């Protein structure tokens with residue numbers, strides 16, 4: 001089955017242009033730097049871009065930058081008066097991301113903020129950020145509840161919140177899991193009782209296997 005998922009993604013790549021020279025360059029630079037290939041797939045990178053466009057986002061926050069692949073897809077959706085912040089704990093990742101982002105012509109500035117997200121998030125106000133139109137959570141899954149709480153703090157009515165890797169080959173419903181899953185489930189437990197956001201989740205297959213996104217709009 002995985003082979004078919006990959007082949008279908010390749011078909012979409014050709015027909016829908018889910019990649020281009022710039023994004024391929026970023027993938028190569030990230031790979032050459034010896035970083036794990038855990039960025040979103042090509043089709044999902046473009047999906048994030050389209051979602052940011054649909055939301056007419058002018059301000060975007062990302063938690064978990066890696067080499068800047070999803071960052072650049074999201075930033076491409078921003079208008080000239082837009083702005084994006086992305087937080088990355090690993091200094092090497094942040095450096096590669098900064099280089100990749102600098103190699104792309106973007107209408108709006110992208111601020112790569114180095115540090116642990118939970119240290120950096122409380123200081124975003126000092127950097128002049130107040131509310132974000134779209135927030136993409138894709139860092140250490142253990143802190144997803146805290147990241148979701150921060151995302152809600154930085155939201156306004158209509159803000160879009162997206163969380164990556166919420167299915168993990170179906171392990172999300174496996175009670176015996178001890179790694180990231182219990183923490184991802186805490187986030188779903190929070191959503192079950194939190195009335196501030198309307199959300200759904202989609203299961204995805206493709207180039208990167210079987211996983212999924214949580215997505216919601218703040219009420």
Ligand code: SAH
Nearest residue numbers: 039040064066069070088089116117139140
């Ligand atoms: N969003 C990227 C992939 C991110 S991978 C893309 O799709 O292109 C997850 C990233 O989160 C890694 O680079 C990792 O170093 C970073 N990370 C892990 N824990 C973190 C933390 N506590 N604070 C900030 N970044 C963190």
Ligand code: DHB
Nearest residue numbers: 038039040138139164165
């Ligand atoms: C992992 C993290 C991700 O953000 C992802 O998209 C895939 C895998 C990981 O930590 O294994």
Ligand code: MG
Nearest residue numbers: 038138164165
């Ligand atoms: Mg991810």
